Amino acid sequence: MSESYHIIGNYLSPYVRKVLVVLEMKGLPYSIDPIAPFVGNERFGELSPLRRIPVLIEGERVLNDSSVICQYLEERHPTPALYPADLWQRAQARWLEEYADSYLGEVAIWGLFFQKGVKRILFGEPPDEEVMRRAREQQLPAALDYLEPRLPASGFLFGAAGIADISLGCFFRNAAFVRYPIDAARWPGTAAWLERVLALPAFRKLAVLEDATLRVPLPEQRAVLAGLGAPVSPQTLGTAAPRRGPMRRD
Template identity: 70%
Template sequence: MTNRYHLIGNYVSPYVRKVLVCMELKGLDYTIDPIAPFVGNERFSQLSPLRRIPVLIEGDRVLNDSSVICQYLDERHPQPSLYPSDIGDRAQARWIEEYCDTWLGDVVVWGMFFQKGVKRYVFGEEPDEAIIARARDEQLPVALDYLESLLPADGFLFGEPSVADISIASFLRNAAFVRYTVDARRWPRVAALLERAWALPAFRKLAGLEEKSMRSPLAEQRKVLMELGAPVSAETLGTSVPRRGVMRLE
């Protein structure tokens, strides 16, 4: 039997992780084509006009953007709900998700993870140390101050884990990938939330696949992920030639 959902996107992407955690929390079956956006073929360009991951395929339906996908999955499969029931809390959760997708994405993904990982290992270029230092020493601390001011001392933001907690934990995983540890003395609530969120079975299950992906060249990732039991699809939209995305020059 074919799975209802097919996801295109690499395990190391925080946007893909958001969707995967939602699917795992909801117990949905899926297949995955774990490509990096940079190696997508022409078919990928058709499915993802901005050449970005994740893309969710459900039969003839193609959905782009992690927030759109998470909300769609939540509406299709309401239990457990990943959006707070109170309208005000729900708006707040969406804002935190948006803040992570945009600003934490800029700082953690483009300022740190792309520079230290993708740029060197995918494009064979030297990282820009000034961009990394600014992201790590100036921009991320301000973002962590802001998150610290929002977070509760215990539990999750709105009781049960919501898309807001998932977003924070997904993006800060990428900071951990480049060996950044949130200082628990300076940001105790952020550090504790990360510990709680990353301990959820959904995050734990993905962590093994992320770590293996990080340690394997793109060309070998499908094979090693299959060996680990990941639901990798038989077909891929990946090529062996990385190219720059549509949206960014850096």
């Protein structure tokens, strides 16, 4: 077993959060280089061919893609299990993870979080109001309509909290960053389930660091995060100009 994992990522990315929650829930030691999203030098491009975060580093070895990383951590550290034991339930959990990564990623991240936060701060551009309107009024409601009958009235999706709850919860956390609360009158089951997910110790612990990242200007973030107990590593990747390119979802 490795001594420790190293994560390249940022506390505001839902894909990074997914991996961090898995590491936390499995009690695995790790360090993190909290690079700014959409920023990365040549070395980053070598570690992450699609220029996405998170990247997991284990000694000399490098692994990409949040879903691939979580599945690897599960197989390497099977206890506590975060994937259902039943094969069909496990497949359904993976499908919900993919639904979150892909559809909620498109809507909550590219439709809302990127428009309202990243685009203005990193690129000095105004949000695309039509994209945001569609995300808020059509696409997120469609996702909530899909999820409402599928989420459990109590507890979590497949018994104990696991990868499907984690994945979906990570994206709704980003929706909350841009003040999109789930309307509990319209989707009561989803709103209550999300409260249970975000109350998990791993989510609560990370929320402190996410809030600090949101609050503190980029140059001061490392010091502030370290002061809050985040396992921040020395800066290894350098920085570069913000870039758009294919650094989209992971």
